[in-house]
Amino acid sequence: MTTTTTTVAPAGGDAIGAAVQACHRAGSCAGIAHAVLERDDGMLTVNDAAIYLSEDTTWSEVERRAPLAATGMVLDLGCGAGRHARALMRRGLDVRGVDNSPGMVAVAHSLGVDVELADLGALPADLGTFDTILLLGGNLGLLGSLAAGRDILSSLTRLARSGARIIGTGINPYRLTHAAHQRYGEGNVAAGRMFGQYRMRARFEDVSSDWFDLLLLSPQELGGLAEGTGWTLCDLDEDDTFPMYTATLRLG
Amino acid sequence: MTTTTTTVAPAGGDAIGAAVQACHRAGSCAGIAHAVLERDDGMLTVNDAAIYLSEDTTWSEVERRAPLAATGMVLDLGCGAGRHARALMRRGLDVRGVDNSPGMVAVAHSLGVDVELADLGALPADLGTFDTILLLGGNLGLLGSLAAGRDILSSLTRLARSGARIIGTGINPYRLTHAAHQRYGEGNVAAGRMFGQYRMRARFEDVSSDWFDLLLLSPQELGGLAEGTGWTLCDLDEDDTFPMYTATLRLG
Numbered sequence: 214m215t216t217t218t219t220t221v222a223p224a225g226g227d228a229i230g231a232a233v234q235a236c237h238r239a240g241s242c243a244g245i246a247h248a249v250l251e252r253d254d255g256m257l258t259v260n261d262a263a264i265y266l267s268e269d270t271t272w273s274e275v276e277r278r279a280p281l282a283a284t285g286m287v288l289d290l291g292c293g294a295g296r297h298a299r300a301l302m303r304r305g306l307d308v309r310g311v312d313n314s315p316g317m318v319a320v321a322h323s324l325g326v327d328v329e330l331a332d333l334g335a336l337p338a339d340l341g342t343f344d345t346i347l348l349l350g351g352n353l354g355l356l357g358s359l360a361a362g363r364d365i366l367s368s369l370t371r372l373a374r375s376g377a378r379i380i381g382t383g384i385n386p387y388r389l390t391h392a393a394h395q396r397y398g399e400g401n402v403a404a405g406r407m408f409g410q411y412r413m414r415a416r417f418e419d420v421s422s423d424w425f426d427l428l429l430l431s432p433q434e435l436g437g438l439a440e441g442t443g444w445t446l447c448d449l450d451e452d453d454t455f456p457m458y459t460a461t462l463r464l465g
Numbered sequence: 466m467t468t469t470t471t472t473v474a475p476a477g478g479d480a481i482g483a484a485v486q487a488c489h490r491a492g493s494c495a496g497i498a499h500a501v502l503e504r505d506d507g508m509l510t511v512n513d514a515a516i517y518l519s520e521d522t523t524w525s526e527v528e529r530r531a532p533l534a535a536t537g538m539v540l541d542l543g544c545g546a547g548r549h550a551r552a553l554m555r556r557g558l559d560v561r562g563v564d565n566s567p568g569m570v571a572v573a574h575s576l577g578v579d580v581e582l583a584d585l586g587a588l589p590a591d592l593g594t595f596d597t598i599l600l601l602g603g604n605l606g607l608l609g610s611l612a613a614g615r616d617i618l619s620s621l622t623r624l625a626r627s628g629a630r631i632i633g634t635g636i637n638p639y640r641l642t643h644a645a646h647q648r649y650g651e652g653n654v655a656a657g658r659m660f661g662q663y664r665m666r667a668r669f670e671d672v673s674s675d676w677f678d679l680l681l682l683s684p685q686e687l688g689g690l691a692e693g694t695g696w697t698l699c700d701l702d703e704d705d706t707f708p709m710y711t712a713t714l715r716l717g
Contacts, residue, residue, distance in 0.1 A: 247499060247511035249509055257501055257668050257669070257671075259511055416509050417509070418508060
């Protein structure tokens with residue numbers, strides 16, 4: 214069974230959830246469990262699962278500032294283990310979380326977050342309506358592709374109260390310096406995809422997720438994607454030293 | 466170019482060396498660069514590259530005790546960035562290191578270690594002779610397989626002075642509790658291989674090594690493998706809480 218030299222990890226597993234559960238069981242310390250994000254060109258990124266459980270004192274400036282503008286009823290999309298939701302709850306806000314990882318949802322629930330298991334592209338009809346919709350922790354990437362991203366933004370208008378805003382953080386792929394990212398982006402463009410549409414899967418120990426699309430966008434590209442969805446890019450907070458930014462979109 | 470969902474990372478790269486060089490450039494801090502060890506069943510193990518640069522104050526008890534018995538002229542096989550070699554040099558011993566990773570050798574050299582780039586199976590003829598030969602950091606695994614391990618041990622008799630010893634640390638695969646390790650071991654046995662012969666490659670960012678065999682042995686299996694090679698297992702230091710042990714083999 215082990216004479217071949219190809220990877221046979223079964224797909225469909227909750228790799229990030231398993232990593233975060235392992236980290237949580239071990240006291241949420243760093244250095245215990247690492248989720249591996251694998252792009253389909255073989256590029257690996259390793260995330261210590263402890264970052265999904267970290268307190269806001271350890272976040273970057275952009276990440277710390279991003280949720281500060283949240284007001285009213287808050288929906289935290291891709292809430293993970295609830296690190297942003299809990300920070301907002303400590304400030305007295307009402308927060309509902311949504312995540313598609315059963316492991317993440319279990320941990321978030323155990324930490325007191327009101328959380329629902331769902332895909333961003335198939336949100337339950339009875340979630341309620343919100344003043345603030347969050348896509349933090351780089352979750353603008355969950356928009357996936359130009360077409361999927363437009364569908365998601367359009368569907369979010371149905372959950373939006375008057376004056377609602379989306380606050381999201383994203384990675385600007387044009388600011389990533391590794392040559393492999395540049396090559397990958399150029400290959401995407403040649404194939405008619407957006408520069409930062411990354412085909413990814415998550416892996417942890419012997420668990421592998423299905424492949425999915427992660428969409429890295431420049432702020433300008435996000436503004437263009439939002440056109441016609443009911444949302445307009447209205448504010449931007451960029452980091453000078455790290456290619457992450459916070460974008461705010463307003464309804465209308 | 467990115468429509469398939471299979472990994473196309475080029476093989477043959479010095480993945481662990483690249484990870485350690487990235488960590489070393491960043492001040493040898495933890496949490497910066499992670500080497501991913503991938504088994505051919507898809508099982509991943511993530512190692513913070515900082516462990517290859519760590520000082521002996523952070524090592525486990527077994528790892529700390531292992532080199533204490535080194536005497537005379539010392540050969541450190543698979544010396545990596547030289548963490549064990551440097552600890553012994555601080556104690557006044559003469560140490561030569563050998564590693565097959567150009568990146569590791571570059572870092573070890575920059576840290577003052579007398580180090581040679583070579584494979585364990587093809588050691589240079591002019592290395593010299595030694596009183597102590599080290600296979601630390603789990604490097605008994607570099608024996609690779611029953612046949613390769615016997616060849617390596619036999620070849621080491623030519624580098625051995627009278628009374629020489631090999632001091633090596635290894636992982637006992639029968640003490641690993643994850644079900645995937647048990648399944649893999651049973652598959653190995655069914656195919657006529659040793660239980661702990663793991664087919665592995667190292668990955669870092671977009672760099673992947675060739676596949677290689679890592680041999681995890683029980684102390685009893687090591688004793689059997691050594692028979693007829695000129696070496697005899699003579700001492701064992703086992704950890705109660707972690708499946709790593711130190712084995713000492715004497716010439717004759």
